[in-house]
Amino acid sequence: MSESTAVLSTPPAAPPTARILGLHLGVLAVLFALHFVLPDYHHISLSRIMVLACFAMGYNLAFGYSGLLSLGHAMFFAAGLYAAGLVAQFADIAAPGGFLIGVAAAALVALTLGAIALRTGGVSFMIVTLMFAQAVFLIIYYFGTYTRGDEGFVVPDAMRVLLGLDLADPTVRYMTALALFAACLMGSLALARSNLGRVLIAIRENEDRARMLGYDVYRYKLTALTLSAVMAGAAGAAYGLLFGYVGASFASIQYSIYPLLWVLMGGAGTVLGPFLGTVLMFYLVDLTSAATTAYLLVVGLVLIALILFFPKGILGTVRERYLPWLP
Amino acid sequence: MLRVSGLDCGYGRTPVLRDFALSVEAGEILCLLGRNGAGKTTAMKAIMGLLTPSAGTVEIDGVDIARLPAEAAPRHGLGYVPQGRRLFADLTVAENLEIGLMAGHGPEGPRRESALELFPVLRERLDQRAGTLSGGEQQMLAIARALCLEPKVLLLDEPTEGLMPAMIARIRAVVTALKGQGVAILLVEQRVDAVIEIADRVLFVENGRARDTLPAAALKNRPDLLERYVGVGD
Numbered sequence: 001m002s003e004s005t006a007v008l009s010t011p012p013a014a015p016p017t018a019r020i021l022g023l024h025l026g027v028l029a030v031l032f033a034l035h036f037v038l039p040d041y042h043h044i045s046l047s048r049i050m051v052l053a054c055f056a057m058g059y060n061l062a063f064g065y066s067g068l069l070s071l072g073h074a075m076f077f078a079a080g081l082y083a084a085g086l087v088a089q090f091a092d093i094a095a096p097g098g099f100l101i102g103v104a105a106a107a108l109v110a111l112t113l114g115a116i117a118l119r120t121g122g123v124s125f126m127i128v129t130l131m132f133a134q135a136v137f138l139i140i141y142y143f144g145t146y147t148r149g150d151e152g153f154v155v156p157d158a159m160r161v162l163l164g165l166d167l168a169d170p171t172v173r174y175m176t177a178l179a180l181f182a183a184c185l186m187g188s189l190a191l192a193r194s195n196l197g198r199v200l201i202a203i204r205e206n207e208d209r210a211r212m213l214g215y216d217v218y219r220y221k222l223t224a225l226t227l228s229a230v231m232a233g234a235a236g237a238a239y240g241l242l243f244g245y246v247g248a249s250f251a252s253i254q255y256s257i258y259p260l261l262w263v264l265m266g267g268a269g270t271v272l273g274p275f276l277g278t279v280l281m282f283y284l285v286d287l288t289s290a291a292t293t294a295y296l297l298v299v300g301l302v303l304i305a306l307i308l309f310f311p312k313g314i315l316g317t318v319r320e321r322y323l324p325w326l327p
Numbered sequence: 328m329l330r331v332s333g334l335d336c337g338y339g340r341t342p343v344l345r346d347f348a349l350s351v352e353a354g355e356i357l358c359l360l361g362r363n364g365a366g367k368t369t370a371m372k373a374i375m376g377l378l379t380p381s382a383g384t385v386e387i388d389g390v391d392i393a394r395l396p397a398e399a400a401p402r403h404g405l406g407y408v409p410q411g412r413r414l415f416a417d418l419t420v421a422e423n424l425e426i427g428l429m430a431g432h433g434p435e436g437p438r439r440e441s442a443l444e445l446f447p448v449l450r451e452r453l454d455q456r457a458g459t460l461s462g463g464e465q466q467m468l469a470i471a472r473a474l475c476l477e478p479k480v481l482l483l484d485e486p487t488e489g490l491m492p493a494m495i496a497r498i499r500a501v502v503t504a505l506k507g508q509g510v511a512i513l514l515v516e517q518r519v520d521a522v523i524e525i526a527d528r529v530l531f532v533e534n535g536r537a538r539d540t541l542p543a544a545a546l547k548n549r550p551d552l553l554e555r556y557v558g559v560g561d
Contacts, residue, residue, distance in 0.1 A: 214401035
């Protein structure tokens with residue numbers, strides 16, 4: 001942009017808080033309304049998507065806002081999933097307690113991992129997170145007596161009860177998933193617009209610049225990673241309790257790559273992007289796999305097209321080109 | 328105020344600064360002059376703690392901060408505006424200032440106001456993303472953000488590089504005003520006319536070493552030094 005153009009151009013209006021809030025509450029209202037109209041298959045699919053979107057939103061806190069490209073987020077999802085599942089299985093701790101234990105387990109794993117992995121950066125951080133996640137994956141197999149390894153185990157129905165409500169019931173399951181999704185979405189929105197969110201974005205853009213202004217980058221990144229893991233762990237714990245199954249596949253590398261793809265597809269560093277990415281990827285895989293065994297080829301082509309036409313993800317590009325106020 | 332002595336520093340195993348020394352007092356502007364690659368920016372980074380020196384001291388009011396992490400430098404009164412503006416492009420003007428204000432001490436309102444008073448044009452662009460500002464406005468914002476920390480010593484690395492004359496004049500006026508407020512300023516500047524106009528002293532840097540120093544006003548009488556250290560005659 002030339003100097004003269006910039007000086008003469010009219011500055012954009014202030015970010016419209018009411019519009020931002022309205023958009024996000026509108027998304028929640030649509031999801032609530034869909035409960036009453038969706039057929040069974042899509043109803044349960046959307047329940048699953050909302051929980052997985054919480055995982056994606058957690059990943060977005062680390063990657064999208066803080067620039068931490070983790071290849072091991074499955075370990076946080078699995079920490080929540082297994083902690084909630086195992087205490088239900090072996091300690092008769094029902095949903096509310098199991099959920100909190102799952103979240104705490106994920107936070108503990110993040111603090112431990114972060115203390116080591118955040119001493120590194122860039123490619124080294126990716127490798128360290130990948131290795132830790134693989135270690136967690138192998139630990140699940142090592143303690144196969146309890147975890148049942150690849151086969152996994154079913155969470156007892158008696159433990160899948162929240163405030164007297166049966167989580168296996170489709171309506172309760174959907175509404176619980178929606179409540180978790182709403183908490184994660186509004187939490188992400190609040191974080192994105194908070195001082196902490198601004199500092200994380202500053203660190204993402206340039207760590208040295210943030211340090212020169214006096215910010216302890218390591219401490220902020222550890223906070224971001226832990227918050228990210230809390231959200232991923234909450235999603236994992238909720239997944240186990242809502243869908244009643246705990247298995248090692250959720251700790252595999254695939255489940256570390258998924259949230260990265262969901263976030264990239266929807267738009268890293270946008271609040272609604274992770275949800276949009278999860279919805280699109282879920283249905284893309286679902287529909288193409290029903291049509292052809294070569295569905296990954298189709299998925300790959302779609303991702304290439306996305307990179308070409310939406311280099312910052314769908315909502316990231318929309319924000320850049322049309323809606324600068326979009327958080 | 329700022330006193331650097333015996334500083335050895337570099338990138339990895341490549342030494343850049345050797346036995347580097349300088350001092351700047353409150354209300355003084357010291358300009359580093361030298362060819363590209365002489366070590367001027369490296370000196371600034373080393374003073375800020377972005378590079379760890381292998382020897383030497385960096386003292387602010389007598390406190391050695393040479394081996395403290397970079398995030399400690401602002402607490403000791405150092406502010407830095409690096410070359411190339413270096414804003415947080417995805418954040419708005421207001422958010423960029425907020426990042427500076429949050430890192431400082433005391434009530435944010437007066438600090439925000441004094442920064443905006445120096446650069447009124449920023450007040451009109453508070454909600455604009457920093458990456459969309461013009462070059463001059465970006466430089467103003469970079470300086471304003473550093474001033475939100477109320478530094479005792481301000482390091483400015485080529486603040487007028489690539490700007491149009493009106494912007495350059497504005498930034499020079501602000502630098503002079505800061506000097507009047509008692510801020511010690513360490514400046515890297517390539518324009519000799521600007522150096523003569525606003526600096527008090529000049530320190531020539533060559534091959535990572537601090538060489539001759541002289542009053543800025545005397546520069547015009549020493550084309551030999553300009554030729555030797557900067558490669559320009561009169």
